[in-house]
Amino acid sequence: MSGGVDSSVTAALLAEQDFDLSAVFMRNWDTKDELGADGKCEWEKDWHDVQQVCKLLDIPCRMVDLSREYWLRVFEPALRVWERGMTPNPDVDCNREIKFDALVQRLGESAQWIATGHYAHLQWDDATHRAMLCRSVDRHKDQSYFLAAVQEPQLRRFMFPISHMTKPQLRELAHARGLPTASREDSVGICFVGQKRRFEQFISEYIPPSPGKIVDEHGKVIGEHNGLWKFTIGESSRVSGLKTRFYVAKKDAERNEIVAVPGRDHPMLQCRAVNTIDWRWVWPDHDVQQVLALQTKLGGRFTTKIRHAMAEIECTPSQGTSPENVVLSFAHPDAGVAPGQTAALYLNEWCLGCGTITETTCTADLQESASSEPT
Known part of the structure; x- marks a missing residue:
């Protein structure tokens, strides 16, 4: 309880x-x-x-x-x-x-x-x-x-x-039934942060500041940040003085740099596939081929959720380079998908398992790949 x-x-x-x-x-x-x-x-x-x-x-x-x-x-x-x-x-x-x-x-x-x-x-x-x-x-x-x-x-x-x-x-x-908790509000957010403190204030007690640059998609510096962890992909970059609102599209840990793009519909924000590691099937003996066979047998569709409070996205699973590496390709793009998040896979109402996102493929990546192919 x-x-x-x-x-x-x-x-x-x-x-x-x-x-x-x-x-x-x-x-x-x-x-x-x-x-x-x-x-x-x-x-x-x-x-x-x-x-x-x-x-x-x-x-x-x-x-x-x-x-x-x-x-x-x-x-x-x-x-x-x-x-x-x-x-x-x-x-x-x-x-x-x-x-x-x-x-x-x-x-x-x-x-x-x-x-x-x-x-x-x-x-x-x-x-x-x-x-x-x-x-x-x-x-x-x-x-x-x-x-x-x-x-x-x-x-x-x-x-x-x-x-x-x-x-x-x-x-x-x-x-x-007269339960004392009948009118108690639902808890929201991460449990250890609590209700009275903001996430950024809490985590700053454990992670020291690490200043870096905020750049646009062409590498031009448009602002500064005080720590990658303070920003979430898909959210505002908080850079003032620009004619257009910029949103966080990528975080480069090696450079300690944030890439921000104008508008929420920018191709760099539209995720088309995710690569996951540490995949855990709810049934430990499952693998990608087995769940694809289940779809053929049971019918229906595969969907994924990257966050709890989001609409499910139709997807197709495929095997990566190892059993713990599963790739999910989306039927339509989703904005604000970030490495580190959990991607859960469903077949109809059945939750099959999940993995941790390591890489995302966005519409901009696909466009760049297509333009570089020889004609």
């Missing part, structure tokens, strides 16, 4: 069934411990709400401290990625490394099943008796993207009791 309404309703639904039930609250981050500050921390409020809900439902609860594991396996690796000018997804890493691994190891055999408040659905394949990670009923809240790096041997011990509900239905149920 996290202290939010989703896990509170999950607990309430399970409490109405014949389970030997107990609740676990994970403490993954402690601002007071980390910065040496006094005052009430975010996790203390969450833990208080968990205890209130569990008291109402008559469920025993306990706290498990996984802050060290989170620091070493999620936060520090993310810092290294930000320092290189890339855009990591700590929430995907948290599920893979902490919720579905470190927590499971800590609980051991004492927990036969583990339930969470994720908006995702597990469907069991009749032929193989394996769990299939699928989208939830509420497509706006669906969190299968964040679970795409969790593999089936880990998933099969989990339950997602709210997968059949929409958020309004869940809120209504929470109010009907």
Whole structure:
């Protein structure tokens, strides 16, 4: 339980069934411990709400401290990625490394099943008796993207009791049962940043300034930056005094340089394909040829999501230079795709796996390649 309404309703639904039930609250981050500050921390409020809900439902609860594991396996690796000018997804890493691994190891055999408040659905394949990670009923809240790096041997011990509900239905149920968290707002953003601080302010406490140039597509200097990690591909370059607004199209870590282009529809911003590494199939024995055969057998289409809150893009997967290297080619371009982001692959409603983007191919790359071909 996290202290939010989703896990509170999950607990309430399970409490109405014949389970030997107990609740676990994970403490993954402690601002007071980390910065040496006094005052009430975010996790203390969450833990208080968990205890209130569990008291109402008559469920025993306990706290498990996984802050060290989170620091070493999620936060520090993310810092290294930000320092290189890339855009990591700590929430995907948290599920893979902490919720579905470190927590499971800590609980051991004492927990036969583990339930969470994720908006995702597990469907069991009749032929193989394996769990299939699928989208939830509420497509706006669906969190299968964040679970795409969790593999089936880990998933099969989990339950997602709210997968059949929409958020309004869940809120209504929470109010009907008088849950203390019924009106609590959804958490947004990266968990360790918290609600009261901006991302840039937070990360600047860990990554020192690194001044560099902002140039246009022709190499002309148009401004300066104070760190690659402060800028995201597809967002404004924040260069003032120009007649046209420029947007970040590329970050060159070796040169410590940002390339910005005029207008959001510029060819350098229109991504047509991504190259990924560290690809993890939800079913570990899957490969590209097998999932292409699945599409032939089941019909439908492949789609990808690069960010949680985005429309899916139709795509075609292909094998790269190694089993962990998968290329996704888009049916139509998408703006603002950045190295470091997680690309998740779907076949219809079934989430097949994901990888980390290392390179992007944009419309400008294709145009340059075509112009350089001999006639």
